[in-house]
Amino acid sequence: MAIVRDGTARLAALGVACVLGASAALAATSGPPVRIGSTLALTGPLASTALVHQIVGEIYVEQLNKKNGLLGRPVEWIVKDDQSKPELARTLYEQLITVDKVDLLMGPYATGAILSAMGVAQRYNKVLVHHTFGIPSLAKYDAQFPTWSLGPDPAATFPNTLFDALAAQPKPPKTIAIVTSKFPSVHFMSLGAREVAKKRGLQEVLFLEWEFGNRDFGPIAARLKDAKPDFVWVGAIGLEGNQLLDAAKKIDYAPTYHFYMYPAPGPMVQAPEAKNALAATIFEEHPPFTNNPGAAEFVQAFHERAAKAGLPYTGVETQAAASYSAWQVLEAAVNATKSLDDKVLAEWLRKNRVDTIQGKLRFDGPSNYGDDLMRVKQVQNGRWVTVWPKEAAAPGAALAGP
Amino acid sequence: MFVGALYGLLGLGLTLSWGILRQINLAYFALTFLAAYLCYQLSTARGIDPLATLLLIAPGFFVIGVALQWVFARFRVSPFNSLLVTFGLTVIVESVIQSIWTADFRRLESAYGVAKFRLGVLYVPAPELITLALSIALSLALYAALRYTDLGKAMRAAAEDGPMASAFGVNRRFIALALSGVCATLSAVAGVCLALSYTLAPAQIYAWIGVVFAAVLLGGIGRPLGPLIAGIVIGVSEALTMALTAPSWAPLVSFSLLILLLLVRPDKA
Numbered sequence: 094m095a096i097v098r099d100g101t102a103r104l105a106a107l108g109v110a111c112v113l114g115a116s117a118a119l120a121a122t123s124g125p126p127v128r129i130g131s132t133l134a135l136t137g138p139l140a141s142t143a144l145v146h147q148i149v150g151e152i153y154v155e156q157l158n159k160k161n162g163l164l165g166r167p168v169e170w171i172v173k174d175d176q177s178k179p180e181l182a183r184t185l186y187e188q189l190i191t192v193d194k195v196d197l198l199m200g201p202y203a204t205g206a207i208l209s210a211m212g213v214a215q216r217y218n219k220v221l222v223h224h225t226f227g228i229p230s231l232a233k234y235d236a237q238f239p240t241w242s243l244g245p246d247p248a249a250t251f252p253n254t255l256f257d258a259l260a261a262q263p264k265p266p267k268t269i270a271i272v273t274s275k276f277p278s279v280h281f282m283s284l285g286a287r288e289v290a291k292k293r294g295l296q297e298v299l300f301l302e303w304e305f306g307n308r309d310f311g312p313i314a315a316r317l318k319d320a321k322p323d324f325v326w327v328g329a330i331g332l333e334g335n336q337l338l339d340a341a342k343k344i345d346y347a348p349t350y351h352f353y354m355y356p357a358p359g360p361m362v363q364a365p366e367a368k369n370a371l372a373a374t375i376f377e378e379h380p381p382f383t384n385n386p387g388a389a390e391f392v393q394a395f396h397e398r399a400a401k402a403g404l405p406y407t408g409v410e411t412q413a414a415a416s417y418s419a420w421q422v423l424e425a426a427v428n429a430t431k432s433l434d435d436k437v438l439a440e441w442l443r444k445n446r447v448d449t450i451q452g453k454l455r456f457d458g459p460s461n462y463g464d465d466l467m468r469v470k471q472v473q474n475g476r477w478v479t480v481w482p483k484e485a486a487a488p489g490a491a492l493a494g495p
Numbered sequence: 496m497f498v499g500a501l502y503g504l505l506g507l508g509l510t511l512s513w514g515i516l517r518q519i520n521l522a523y524f525a526l527t528f529l530a531a532y533l534c535y536q537l538s539t540a541r542g543i544d545p546l547a548t549l550l551l552i553a554p555g556f557f558v559i560g561v562a563l564q565w566v567f568a569r570f571r572v573s574p575f576n577s578l579l580v581t582f583g584l585t586v587i588v589e590s591v592i593q594s595i596w597t598a599d600f601r602r603l604e605s606a607y608g609v610a611k612f613r614l615g616v617l618y619v620p621a622p623e624l625i626t627l628a629l630s631i632a633l634s635l636a637l638y639a640a641l642r643y644t645d646l647g648k649a650m651r652a653a654a655e656d657g658p659m660a661s662a663f664g665v666n667r668r669f670i671a672l673a674l675s676g677v678c679a680t681l682s683a684v685a686g687v688c689l690a691l692s693y694t695l696a697p698a699q700i701y702a703w704i705g706v707v708f709a710a711v712l713l714g715g716i717g718r719p720l721g722p723l724i725a726g727i728v729i730g731v732s733e734a735l736t737m738a739l740t741a742p743s744w745a746p747l748v749s750f751s752l753l754i755l756l757l758l759v760r761p762d763k764a
Contacts, residue, residue: 136590138698140598177698275743303742306702308693309498309730312737332600332694343611343620360600360694403597 122162126169127433129154129423130195132185132210134202137177141331141357143202146224146416147172148402150199152394153420163427171195179205186213196433199419204228204278211237220435220442222423224415227278227355232460236439240418241411242375242451244465245458248285251373251467255286256293258371258469258481259324259350262494266323266350270299272313272337273328279354283328290326298322305330310340318346325351332357338366349495358477359406367472369493374470375451376414377479379487388450391417410470410477418449497623499710499723499730500630501692504685505703506711506722507634508678514717515654516671516678518567518577521704523682525588528700530556530686532596535603535695545605545691546625552683560679561672568671585700593697601695608691622691629684630723637677637719650674654717709749713756728752 131150134143154170162168171193175182182201189195190213198214200207200223207226214221215234222238229245244250259265269290273283280302290297299320301313314337317325325348327334334353341347352371353361361367376382383389392409399407425447426438443461446453455463469481471492478487505527512520530552537548563584566572572580610621641647652660653667661667689695707722710729714721729752733745 136593136598136698138696140593140698141600141696144598301742303737304746307742307745308702309733309737309745311498312734313742315738332696335602335694342609344618357600360602363602404599405597405601406599 122158122165122167124166126167127163127197127427128169128171128193128195129197129199130171130173130186130189130193131199132173132175132182132189132201132206134177134206135172135174139177139203142412143177144402144404145399145412146202148395148398148404149413149416150420152391152398153417156394157420157424163424164431164433170199175201175206177203177206179209182206183209183213186210190217190219197423197427197435197438198222199423200224200226204231218435220426220438222419222442224419225412228281229460229462232462235443235461236435238422238439238442238456238461240422240449240451240454241415242454242464242466243462244467245460245462247465247467248282249289250465251282252286252289253293254465254467254481255352255371255373255469256289256295258492260293261481262350262492264494267296268298268322269295269324269326270301270317270320270322271297271326271328272299272301272303272317273326273354274305274307274330274333275302276305276328276330279328279330282354283326286326286328295324305333307333307336310337311343313337314340314344314346317341317348318344323349325349327351327353329353330355332360334370335360335364335367338364338370342366355411358408358410358412359404362408362472362475362477363406369495370472371480371492372470372477373411373467374477374479375411375466375468376409377470377477377487378409379478381485382414382450382479385450385452386448387421391450408477414451418451418454421449422447422454496727496731496734497620497627498733499727500623500627501685501688502703502707502710502726502729503634503714503723504626504630504681504688504726505707506714506726507630507637507719508681508685509707510711510714510716510718510722511637511674511681512678513711515650515674516564516567517574517654518572518581519574520563520577520581520678522563522581522584522588523678524700524704524707525585525592526556526559526679526682527686527689527703528695528697529588529592530683531690531693531695532592532601532686534687534690535601536596538603538605538690545603545607545687549683549687552687553680556679556683557676560676563679564672564675567675568668589697589700596695596697598697603690603695605691620692622688625691626688629688630726633681633684634720634723641719646670646673706749709753713749713753 133147134140154168157168173185175185198219198221201210202225204227207223211234220236224240226239271287334356356372378392395409396407426442430437430441442456446455468479468485470477471480478490479485480490480492508523512518533552534545534548537543538545607621612619649665650670653665653670710722710726713725729749732748736745736748
């Protein structure tokens with residue numbers, strides 16, 4: 094393994110690890126290392142999720158070096174801490190290109206930082222493969238390649254997938270409440286859901302927005318209880334879903350059907366009040382996803398590494414899968430073209446599909462987005478299982494009603 | 496009202512430190528979270544009742560508070576510099592928390608979490624009620640101590656005119672150390688209350704600073720009952736805003752109230 098985290102107190106320990114890892118890597122690889130640079134939100138409000146991407150990157154680089162590296166050369170991953178600040182990510186990507194002179198870039202975590210990195214990548218004509226960009230229409234650079242398979246218009250496509258799932262229920266919901274954070278990547282999805290719900294004839298009984306960082310969800314839960322919707326769409330990110338459920342529990346309110354856009358997967362699946370909660374996913378730890386080549390091995394490796402890192406929830410879902418796919422895409426492009434030239438890599442990626450653990454990805458649609466591979470998952474018996482569409486559902490699983 | 500009580504509890508140490516010690520100590524927010532994590536750890540790993548963890552945490556935090564004051568006095572940290580120094584301390588404590596408990600979310604599951612009762616149409620959750628009770632009890636106790644005890648009077652005198660208080664035999668050094676210890680202990684209490692009601696993540700330290708500062712300023716610097724009253728006013732106003740209008744307007748409440756106070760009674764904030 095050859096991974097360098099910049100600006101952390103662990104540098105000394107890592108130095109030893111790098112030497113040991115590099116010597117192991119040298120058994121299969123030779124020549125100067127291929128340097129891949131990225132930032133992650135290792136500190137700050139996004140750090141809890143960025144940690145997942147850090148672990149995935151470490152696993153992937155280690156696996157690469159155990160095989161043949163890239164082009165027979167060992168791989169070195171340089172990770173800098175952008176502190177969850179997009180403006181810092183911009184500076185650090187500039188630094189990665191001009192000072193560290195990395196060969197390739199990997200995207201940072203979350204939409205804001207990716208947008209910053211994209212601007213820098215564009216200025217230097219570098220390929221940017223990224224894993225967690227939430228608003229496809231903002232991705233204007235032609236050499237950026239998203240591996241979170243949202244499709245080009247997720248605000249329309251995903252709500253339809255979800256409402257199809259609900260419509261297939263014996264007693265489909267007729268009324269809807271949409272309550273949403275104003276965090277950009279969930280807010281636009283909620284507004285999309287609102288439009289789709291209207292077109293599909295669902296009666297909106299409540300629409301509320303809150304600022305990201307809201308602490309008191311009691312009044313929102315009370316208004317939901319009063320509105321008595323058949324279905325609650327919660328445009329929540331991170332802990333917001335849990336906070337709303339907590340508040341609802343305190344007033345003895347349990348929503349009938351309830352969906353959370355991007356919940357913190359661990360806290361949500363572990364909360365008793367989250368029974369039957371729905372969410373979006375691109376990968377879960379069960380077939381058919383784990384039948385994809387390399388998926389089962391990755392799941393096992395992630396479990397071990399996440400447990401070792403002290404993560405309370407060690408499951409693989411959207412974040413880890415999108416991250417792993419990003420590395421798969423980068424590796425596939427380099428191996429196929431036998432090149433590190435950004436222009437050559439970008440051209441190949443635009444014309445070819447890449448096998449990843451979430452399925453085949455293509456980059457030939459608007460903003461280089463391909464198919465919307467988002468599915469619907471549900472908390473059932475204390476674990477996440479995919480329930481819709483049927484071909485992606487866990488064996489024997491179906492959407493559970495109230 | 497309950498969230499307002501937590502604002503008050505979080506602001507109690509800050510207002511006393513600011514008003515009497517002349518230190519704007521942001522590190523209390525970090526200490527609060529450190530206490531919350533320690534409560535989480537002792538409860539989940541050792542099975543200790545969350546409230547009982549205070550018996551272990553509070554003395555330790557008193558010592559931390561005393562040590563902090565000793566350092567501030569030793570290096571003659573000015574009020575403005577205290578803001579910078581304690582912000583640095585906050586960042587350090589955040590990093591320590593992250594290195595021990597990771598950046599991932601931690602949730603304290605306890606019997607308190609599910610306990611609640613009804614008062615007519617009102618639901619009263621136990622953790623929030625405990626927070627309210629502790630906040631009221633500590634604010635009143637500190638108010639009484641500052642107003643009616645010799646030590647409290649000495650503290651007020653030292654804050655009003657240090658050299659004159661010294662001339663009357665007040666041991667300012669001892670008073671400052673003791674008060675700093677008490678303020679840090681208040682952070683420990685706030686931390687346990689926070690752990691009972693909220694999911695923890697290191698970066699959330701900063702989410703509380705703005706609104707608690709507003710509560711401290713609204714309540715009047717150095718007044719023990721101030722943050723509690725102002726906190727409840729802010730909390731109730733936020734809840735009413737969310738219940739009657741758009742929840743996204745709620746964050747405007749605390750600072751609108753503060754601006755209003757500054758406009759109407761500039762001498763009070």
